[in-house]
Amino acid sequence: xxxxxxxxxxxxxxxxxxxxxxxxxxxxxxxxxxxxxxxxxxxxxxxxxxxxxxxxxxxxxxxxxxxxxxxxxxxxxxxxxxxxxxxxxxxxxxxxxxxxxxxxxxxxxxxxxxxxxxxxxxxxxxxxxxxxxxxxxxxxxxxxxxxxxxxxxxxxxxxxxxxxxxxxxxxxxxxxxxxxxxxxxxxxxxxxxxxxxxxxxxxxxxxxxxxxxxxxxxxxxxxxxxxxxxxxxxxxxxxxxxxxxxxxxx
Amino acid sequence: xxxxxxxxxxxxxxxxxxxxxxxxxxxxxxxxxxxxxxxxxxxxxxxxxxxxxxxxxxxxxxxxxxxxxxxxxxxxxxxxxxxxxxxxxxxxxxxxxxxxxxxxxxxxxxxxxxxxxxxxxxxxxxxxxxxxxxxxxxxxxxxxxxxxxxxxxxxxxxxxxxxxxxxxxxxxxxxxxxxxxxxxxxxxxxxxxxxxxxxxxxxxxxxxxxxxxxxxxxxxxxxxxxxxxxxxxxxxxxxxxxxxxxxxxxxxxxxxxxx
Numbered sequence: 001x002x003x004x005x006x007x008x009x010x011x012x013x014x015x016x017x018x019x020x021x022x023x024x025x026x027x028x029x030x031x032x033x034x035x036x037x038x039x040x041x042x043x044x045x046x047x048x049x050x051x052x053x054x055x056x057x058x059x060x061x062x063x064x065x066x067x068x069x070x071x072x073x074x075x076x077x078x079x080x081x082x083x084x085x086x087x088x089x090x091x092x093x094x095x096x097x098x099x100x101x102x103x104x105x106x107x108x109x110x111x112x113x114x115x116x117x118x119x120x121x122x123x124x125x126x127x128x129x130x131x132x133x134x135x136x137x138x139x140x141x142x143x144x145x146x147x148x149x150x151x152x153x154x155x156x157x158x159x160x161x162x163x164x165x166x167x168x169x170x171x172x173x174x175x176x177x178x179x180x181x182x183x184x185x186x187x188x189x190x191x192x193x194x195x196x197x198x199x200x201x202x203x204x205x206x207x208x209x210x211x212x213x214x215x216x217x218x219x220x221x222x223x224x225x226x227x228x229x230x231x232x233x234x235x236x237x238x239x240x241x242x243x244x245x246x247x248x249x250x
Numbered sequence: 251x252x253x254x255x256x257x258x259x260x261x262x263x264x265x266x267x268x269x270x271x272x273x274x275x276x277x278x279x280x281x282x283x284x285x286x287x288x289x290x291x292x293x294x295x296x297x298x299x300x301x302x303x304x305x306x307x308x309x310x311x312x313x314x315x316x317x318x319x320x321x322x323x324x325x326x327x328x329x330x331x332x333x334x335x336x337x338x339x340x341x342x343x344x345x346x347x348x349x350x351x352x353x354x355x356x357x358x359x360x361x362x363x364x365x366x367x368x369x370x371x372x373x374x375x376x377x378x379x380x381x382x383x384x385x386x387x388x389x390x391x392x393x394x395x396x397x398x399x400x401x402x403x404x405x406x407x408x409x410x411x412x413x414x415x416x417x418x419x420x421x422x423x424x425x426x427x428x429x430x431x432x433x434x435x436x437x438x439x440x441x442x443x444x445x446x447x448x449x450x451x452x453x454x455x456x457x458x459x460x461x462x463x464x465x466x467x468x469x470x471x472x473x474x475x476x477x478x479x480x481x482x483x484x485x486x487x488x489x490x491x492x493x494x495x496x497x498x499x500x501x502x503x504x505x506x507x508x509x
Binding site: 004007008011014015018019094095096097098099100101102103104105106247248 | 320321322323324341342343345346348350352354356357358359360361365369370372373374375417
């Protein structure tokens with residue numbers, strides 16, 4: 001079974017990279033992140049002399065890398081729906097799902113394969129961001145702990161976005177509707193924080209970005225970690241159930 | 251060449267004599283969509299190296315039956331066994347023996363023929379070291395030599411249909427289910443596809459649906475006519491020939507009277 005997961009993941013990646021969408025996305029995120037990176041670097045160099053006078057001054061990692069990862073999360077929020085929309089919706093539309101369902105593989109294998117394929121792409125995105133951060137080493141030292149925490153946070157956040165995107169994509173045979181639906185749900189989960197901030201209620205805990213913020217600050221919070229894992233699992237299981245349901249109810 | 255073909259025939263007839271086992275059994279197969287019942291109480295039995303033709307007007311339930319036989323649609327009631335394995339209880343075990351070409355060939359148009367067939371082979375657990383040989387063999391059988399590097403989207407309808415068939419037979423299944431395999435092909439291609447089906451029918455069980463009555467007469471051993479979700483007529487073609495009956499008249503007789 002595990003072998004077929006990789007077969008499907010490979011196919012997803014191949015389909016992703018034959019379309020210009022993936023390349024455009026990679027170019028876009030690199031452009032925006034580099035822009036933030038250079039802007040913050042400029043600010044840091046200007047402020048450096050003043051910062052030295054503070055007792056416990058923030059380092060380059062805090063001033064440059066942290067805001068860069070914060071921006072990266074917003075770009076992911078906007079762009080993930082466009083990348084995940086065709087994962088299953090297009091298979092319904094082009095009737096290619098039949099090929100997967102007729103093969104001797106389980107729905108779980110199909111869903112995990114698609115999820116893994118997309119995650120390889122987002123690991124690549126994270127890797128590019130990390131490499132950009134590492135270029136700071138040319139001019140000084142870095143807080144590696146903070147960088148790792150940010151990278152882990154970004155991977156978990158993108159995995160959550162992909163899980164949502166995968167599920168919404170399984171609900172419709174129109175990729176555009178899948179993209180809109182995913183964007184809507186992700187925005188709602190983002191805003192959950194703002195709406196609930198006055199009440200300090202349970203809803204607040206459902207804000208993905210709030211959990212990401214703790215990683216962003218360099219804090220690997222067990223609650224946030226568990227939340228992300230449960231969130232991803234929930235949507236993967238929902239997708240598997242949805243595919244099984246389609247076969248049963250047609 | 252002639253030698254190898256005749257030896258193949260020998261082997262297949264021997265297999266038929268020795269094993270002669272049943273590959274597909276469907277019992278009491280029914281499927282409802284809400285209040286509409288698409289297929290009602292279809293019984294089906296197929297032996298090795300038999301070709302069964304499913305005939306019937308549009309909407310008769312042929313495709314639905316095939317979807318249930320391949321595990322794409324769960325039946326409301328009834329059971330299916332493929333090579334002795336229950337499709338509902340052990341879907342993965344049963345699907346191993348099936349090759350399926352649905353009405354719309356499930357093609358990833360952005361891939362090349364080779365990439366697509368490789369993916370299909372890996373999905374069906376074809377041994378990685380053998381993939382190359384399998385690919386060459388299946389392309390030869392389906393007349394796809396020389397276009398392995400072409401994008402599927404750039405192929406004509408006829409070639410796309412052949413890629414669809416190649417996908418269905420790449421893992422050498424014992425049961426091949428073809429939903430309207432010759433639709434959209436020109437007369438030469440139809441003849442080639444028929445020859446291919448005949449050749450495959452020597453060693454496998456094949457179920458095919460079609461609107462072309464002469465196709466049934468030329469490749470099938472048995473025929474079932476469906477109408478409004480029910481099998482209304484079922485016979486062996488040899489019997490039909492013996493009684494000098496005309497398939498076209500029978501088809502009209504059984505499918506028009508209910509209108």
